[in-house]
Amino acid sequence: MELERAEITVTAELDRLLKNTVDPKDKAKVGVKNQHQPERPKAPWTIEDSENLYRIQGWGEPYFSINAAGHVTVAPQGDRGGSLDLYELVTSLQQRNLALPLLIRFSDILEHRIERLNACFAKAIARYNYGGVYKGVFPVKCNQQKHLIEDLVKFGKPYQFGLEAGSKPELMIAIAMLNNPGALLICNGYKDREYIETAMLAQKLDQTPIIVLEQIEEVEIAIEAAKALGIKPNLGVRAKLNAKGIGRWGVSSGDRAKFGLTIPEIIMVVDKLKAVDMIDSLQLLHFHIGSQISSISVIKDAIGEASKIYVELVQLGANMKYLDVGGGLGIDYDGSQTNFHASKNYDLQNYANDIVAEVRETCSDKNIPVPTLISESGRAIASHQSVLIFDVLSTCEVRTDLPPPTTNPEHQIVRNLWETYESITPENFREAFYDANQFKEEALSRFKFGYLTLTERSRAEQLYWACCQKILDIAKREEYMPEDLEELEQIMASIYYINLSVFQSAPDSWAIDQLFPIMPIHRLGEEPTRRGILADLTCDSDGKIDQFIDLKDVKHVLELHPLEAKEPYYLGLFLGGAYQEIMGNLHNLFGDTNAVHIKITPKGYKIEHVVKGDTMTEVVGYVQYDVEDLIESIRQKAEQALLENRIEIGEAQRLLQNYEHSLSQYTYLAP
Template identity: 35%
Template sequence: MNNYGIDIWGDDNFIIKDGKVCLKYGCEPAIIDIVNTLQDDGYKGPLILRFKHLIKKQIEQIYKSFNKAIKEFEYEGSFNAVYPLKVNQYPGFVKNLVKLGKNLNYGLEAGSKAELLLAMAYNNENSPITVNGFKDKELITMGFIAAEMGHKITLTIEGINELEMIIKTAKERFKVKPNIGLRVRLHSLGSGIWAKSGGINSKFGLNSTELIEAVGLLKENDLLDCFTMIHFHIGSQIHEIHPLKKALSEAGNIYVELRKMGANSLKNINLGGGLAIEYSQFEKSPQRNYTLSEYANDIVFILKTIAGQKNEKEPNIYIESGRFVSANHAVLIAPVLELFSQEYSESKLKLKDKNPQLIDELCDLYKNIKPANAVEYMHDSCDHLDSVLTLFDLGYVDLQDRSNAEILVHLIGKKAISMLSAKHLLRTQKEVQERYLVNFSMFQSLPDFWGLGQEFPIMPLDRLDKNPTQSASIWDITCDSDGEISFDANKRPLFLHDVDVEKEDYFLGFFLVGAYQEVLGMKHNLFTHPTQICIDVNEKGYEIESIIESQSIRDILEDLDYDVREIDEILKERIENSKLIDDRSKKQILGELFIFIHDNGYLKNI
């Protein structure tokens, strides 16, 4: 049985039972059963399933690991976490996250005016808010308003000009002020494709000279008591622990130096994000070389050691780590619409009374193939096809001969793989690779795969008690050749089942898609966010708590600033003016267009 690497990436969240992928929680429902229920209720096309218990699990794991380390090392600082809204701002996730993190004082991080408004509206009382990123006067004023509302907010300064705006705003407003943080530009770099987030040439933060200048400005303007945090970030999805340990040592020493300069209210270090999750589903390419426990222990131990050596107060620890919290709660479900090799069937063979010799030889290969010669015959058939194509170009065989050759080669390949053992399948993947047309847009739902080559676990939702024999390339429905997840025998040896999708449904699950993919999704070909379903699983069963349907074609056109009323009027006028159809037919066409424009643009697998 192929478990598609659940033991590598699944984090004990999923199991396989009776050939189906199931949630390892509560009554352990099969995801395919949830999908079938939704299909019966009319929700076709791609779906995003959100599982609340997986949000709660990740939050609790972080706090448990750090609090255990604090107790073990007798650390005197506290642990705090904030969720960076940029990772996923969808209400089906954020509202649940705030609710589930309330007892732990789990906070929010904002990087824009819109995100700060969300934090001000939804953050739990007494939970922290941090504000990162570049700021103007308006954003800084909003930070002051948040403090005046009673929020525990820290504005993290990215440049001296921002600090000068804070000083000016403090003089203009009321007595209550936000806390101030300084983002430190470290020399230390992270690892992986997001390593450029750190280092001395990174986009954000203050260098040593600017830190000294900032402390001086705070002293001059009686705001040093507001300076409570330093912040750094060396990159998302840090694969190795060593770069973090080096950066933490650098930041820890900056912390004690700033306190020695008189910053006595400085008591917090924010490590930013970077806590990685394991995306790989294949043993050859694991992505993370440390555990959450090791991550927490190293951070607590290093900061305790530095503070002890310099005889300074052990700082409170803040982390963001939005990917770790959000990635695994969401699963993209998409139906397979077509297997392209199924266009080649025996019924489509049109053999002549007298065929070219190469066609007769292909027929013999197909008739006489057996396990002992399967690989050899398959290779021979590919050579024969090359010869037929050459003869076609030279005019010695016709289009029917070419068609017969193509069909026979595909039939030989399919017959061969049914005879081969699993260990021999990789040897044949070039000859028998299957293309699966899947009803989703990669640009909308997996933009990090397209843009960064980020892998995501992929597996069928059922038939897991049957051996998958097809080396699979996945094609999305966009009008773009980049919309493909190609088979790669070394990095991505994905095998799927040979199914007749005209007779039975076949759904693929794309896992760990809850971080960044939804908010980064592009409207390429004007495909919209899939329908979102929030699901609460318990011991008795599962409950569908909320459904947010995918935008209609009309909605997305309006998002792009089209005047949809104008479009309605133009279409109506052109149909009414058409001389090709009668009045009764015109009414039918207008009704059909009304239905289409008020539905989403995904294909219907009916």
């Protein structure tokens, strides 16, 4: 999102104060007029500089930090346990033939997130003397991976933590996996007769399914199924609140929301259930105002409206027991703690306090027992638990070296660019930038009309990029990057080619410009002197990441280190544990990455599960190719080439061996 820039002049000391106190995400960019400062000797780069640059203390608390070796560390149990050196862990996993890209899941983080959420609600319930309890559920849609759901169910047992299903396949998973007596199974999404019958019959398995009516047609289906089965179901209604969400998912609330019932439709449900003597089955009110809610005020508005609807349903005779506040609990992707789509201006305790206090007050006013509170906080629970590690294959730099001297007469445009380059100073660098651009455009125009040779155009372009580099070097030393030069850094950025498919492993980055923290996991005691964007392995121009977290708005280049010969360079994408895995696609047939589940132990760690990534055989099978048919086709082509003397027998064998071997390999590139 592009935000207005106010032009103001501030001193360096005021700027320092602004960086520490301004609510940056409004995110109003604070632009300043540039006043050249005399160059001072540069202090050596420190670990603290990397912490500030990549904002790891903001988004990473309490799990991620940087150690004295300049490596990212992971503390899976938060402040109460040990930590692992992520670089050393990746090196060790590679020695076990687990190739990059590699998704590392930390089961302890998942457990800690569940504990933390429940502890916050327990504290709020005690603080406000709330007469009910909290029972959270995890939305299976956030991450359906088997080992993760198994862990969630196990870690949720002490809290009667349940699951939420948003489709029939997810319902099948939830019924089979959930074995926590007293835990809730919230049944959302589109429902046919079989879905509703299956959910009702799950009551016979000592489960507590609650069928949330989201379409008016579902009421009749539920009534008919209940009569046919002779089961008294647990029903709920999803309300379309007037309160609106904000950000990308704000449209999932309000009158035009995809799911939910309007107030007149809720009254129709009540009347229909009363007519068949089933009003006591209506036990839950549910609402959802969107994902990643960045402002606590939006949550307070929604819970205020919903709690009043809950009270009214009780007064209408419904047997109300539960209030499901849905999803929306955000996480701080950029570490700014502000009202910005990639952040949030509240913490878990604020969230729990406001929900508990509002519901208690509303029910108390009407002398109605408070409900059991439910939240569907999938993003907040699952995002932190996985880290995606990938390596950089190569880079492409903008060449900024000057053209070699020549004894031949230079074209006037080339001479003009030489003069511009030589005259660039801290006092005139902005004017020089406009001059260089003008001369470049003239060179292109003259070339099109045949008045400039290819060699002359080449020299002009070399000089232009040399001018840009010299101008950028000066601009970086200024207190703030001049607004009219902001795009120059992006234009001059290096391209870092990464062993990854954005479409497979970070689809939200491509589809909705979701920001994820990305940073090197080593060399953090060394200053990152390059500015780059990340380009993936796919042949799609959208297969890149060129938006990165920043204190002020969004930056379009990432600070990186120059590659060292024969030395790997590892980057990590953090907070991607929700939605990304299941939403990834097979663009260019890059499949699932290798994944490993790590559990911390007193002596270090143990590998609980290894889930191998897709092979080429598997991905071509997904698109209906039979591998044996492919191999036979190549064999026949090779035989024909032998008959026609187009290939030798050794070459044919080498081709077949490479072909068969490739099909058995990981879809990503080997080092």
